[in-house]
Amino acid sequence: MSSGISSTTPAVTRRAQTRLGIALITPLMILVAVFFVLPMCSAIYYSFVDFDGINPNPEFVGLDNYTRMFTDPEVWHALGNNAIWIVLGTAAPLAIGLVLALLLWNVKRGNMFYRLAFFLPYVLPGIAIGIVWGWIYDPVNGWLNKALQSFGLGHLATGWLGEPDSALYAVLATAIWASTGFILIIFLSALRNVDTEQIDASRLDGANAAQRLWHIILPQIMPVFLMVTTITLVGGFSVFDIIFIMTGGGPANATNVMGTYAYNSAFKVSDISYGTTLALLITALSVPCAVLLNRLQRRLSLQGTGA
């Protein structure tokens, strides 16, 4: 289905449309200009000076912040963590959300309870998440270590958030726990639109569950799948809150991602210019990914759902 307006639109209509269009977006554009574009320009300006948050007339330093960024080993380390986060933090909630949705699909009894149970983590305030998972991951009395011991897996017990090898994955697991419910709810509704007759037909044809999923269910929910992927993926670039709350980027920077590194540079060490430069890099990196996925999503939705 095309949303384009045909070129035969009379000039009168086009002028009327332009007038309405401008009228409709003017309030939004003013808002965006004042509260986003202008401060963004200041932010870009910050990246070319040496601003510590106090001195009102910071010194112009040219590209210093940028050269420093590209030679800073911590940037590469943080980007590596971002990459892990983007891959696992996108794949896992999507996979788990999909599996849960398929499990819940057509379950009538207790459906609301299950939905609420999986969705609740998504609405918890960050600080509560940080404290509660601190009790789960605590090395001495933590619930996770206790659980492992009671299953005879005591040798796996560790100080989850305090060991450089496990800390990032421990935070990631919490993030997956917190975000999967939202994805599940979306998938569940996507599944409601799937043509069950096709599935029944394929079942008669002898298709197994995996084949049915791959050939019939997935193609039908693909646009939704991609929209969720876009949101999650872009979120992976700018991830900040949950790491900041749970480890602050520690121990000794082990869980630093660009977001926490930028924040710590700007506010812990009062180097607002460098922190801003780092944040601009995150933005620059996430743009192409978002554009790519947006294109893919449009193409798929044009093919897939016209039918």
Added chain:
Amino acid sequence: MIDITVSERDRLQLPEALNRPAATEENAASPRRKTALAGKHVLLIALALISLFPVILIISTALKTEADVRVDPFSLFSSFSLENITTAWTEGHFGEYLGNSLLLTVPSTLLVVVLSTMAGYTFARLPFRGRSVAFYLVVLGLLVPFFTYMIPLYFQLRGLALLDTLAGAILILTSTGVSFGTFFMRAFFSDLPTELEQAARVDGCSEWQIFLKVMLPLVGSGASALGVFTFLQNWNNFLVPLLYLPGGEFRPLTTGLYQFTGGRSIDVGPLAAGTLITILPVIVLFLVMQRQVASGFISGAVKG
């Protein structure tokens, strides 16, 4: 004429799949299927408990005595007292914060929905020179981490005499929400058939009437989905009230919770109680709206 078109369109919009009873457990009669279903429930209950466990920990903590929380924060339901809830409500002023949260969240959510709907329609259906530049400018907001520009924004706000005012915080919450909102609502409007507006135009409707009377009614589910999503985002927003409402007069629940985090220690009991107060309205909203929300998201994506 318009009415007929709308109802036709309406039928198109709600696919049969939604109304037709799906194959459910009730239809599954064979014993093999029954066992499979029971197994499914066992698995789902186990997973639900894992998902809920941290929430149960919070509830348990909120209901423990203060001394117990301090000495043994880990144990579940090891004592019982309502003192944390009382503390959160009285000393913590959570009743007041609840009101402030509503004052911040409701108007900003409504503004996001309204502005995004108007802009989404423009970006989908009203072409004019410079439109795509405007669109990318709006959507860029999705990709830029908030802390990149939160400090300059502070000065901006002060310049406008909006610092520490409800209006200022509401406008910022709105501006952080419209990027996603516009992107989202555009998808809804993009898919409405051109015949609709052409028919309306033949009928003598002005462009404004086409938007208001023909198109707007068709994106209700999308708008309500956006509304709920934005509500959740704004309800849980922490940085905006922290930075732009420094006076504490309009402190909402999220920054209110932080009052229990001391210099080094955290007053976990009242914090847990406050958390329950914070998520309660959200749970209610979820139960009331969740079906609509999800279906709104779906149609948005499908039509993308």
Added chain:
Amino acid sequence: MIKLPFKAAAALTAVLALALTGCTGGAPVSGGNSDEKQIRYLLGQPEAPEDLELLKGDIKKFEEQSGIKVKLDVLPVDQLRTVLQTQLRSGDGPDVFNYDTGPGFAGALAQSGLLYDLTDAYKTRNWKIYDFAKDRVTFDGKTVGVPDLIQELGVFYNKEIFSRLGISEPKSFADLQAAAKTIKDAGIVPLAVSDKEGWQGGHLLSMSLASRAGSKGMSDLLNGTTPWTSTDVVAALDAWSQLNKDSYLTPSPPAVSYDNGNALFYSGKAAMTATGSWLITGVQKSATFDVGFMPFPGANDKGIFSAGLGSGTFVSAQTKKSESALKFLDYLQTPEHGRWQVEEVHAIPAFPVETSGTNASPLFAQVLQDTAKIADGSGDFGYSIDTLSTDVFNTALWDGFQGVLTGQKSPEQVSQDLQTAFEKSAAEGK
């Protein structure tokens, strides 16, 4: 069928009307209070949450005595920094505020001319803050703040466990190790050390360094006479690293939060905990056993405590209500306020207070006696490093300490990092 979308549209239109009026009308505008009789007072969240209620009561007393209203504003400490700087700069900040005294904190603000010069007030109003404390809030010859408490860093221990296992206060590091072994063999965590938040590292190193380098050696490090790569620093870091390797600390200290670490001590699951004198309030409230407080031992002696200045009270350079603000500072130094501080908050004021009649616990009385020696110069005390260092140095210190405990870095590497950070701060003139 048509019902639902139509309803939504009606709702949207209603919403539009509502939102537009709501946006231009209604919203109240606050701030800009020019009433001389009201000052805004900003402070970071107090140590123990219940202290806030006490504080409010104290402020009320001031309000009644002076007729000046105090509008209290409380922020989490980690947010205080960002918010305060922006507020002071923008001119709509608080009139009076509580902030850290070190060069990285108050010093930085003073350098930018954001703090009210109190040098004259000290003379004319006859304030009696200890000289050593006053020195710490004097930058470029201007005294800009009123320090409000002294803190001591050391090791709390469970006397019951110690006597049950026949352990006495360690007289050397080897003693401590031996004691830790006995405790560990009894199935108890010897030393509850938490370092999840990171700042604990500053205190932990301050303790061990004070006992290794002594007060003179430590001040040489802090003023740059001795480099941070010195053997004392390495040894002080290594002491913790060894205790950690021998499993005498909480497993994975960087995974343990401050509260969870304290909970181990309160519940008797850990025999010692290393932190500051502010824990006394918590100990009195939560520990059901007698508690002692000792310095972290040196290589061959029982070691010395570290003492540091807590926060101080400052006045904004831009305040329009300096007279009321100064009256508030007067109040903070009255004997009544001092006694209140000692008796209610268990905090040690930075000016002489008659404490003989107070109902201090033995534990707190010990700390009071100790700190009195700082003032009269009869005691030997180490420093609390992080209150005297810049943010750049502290970040290196906190990260480095975590690195030592996780094995990511050796004590030598960290001491090198500290030296680098120290030089960087010095180069920036901080």
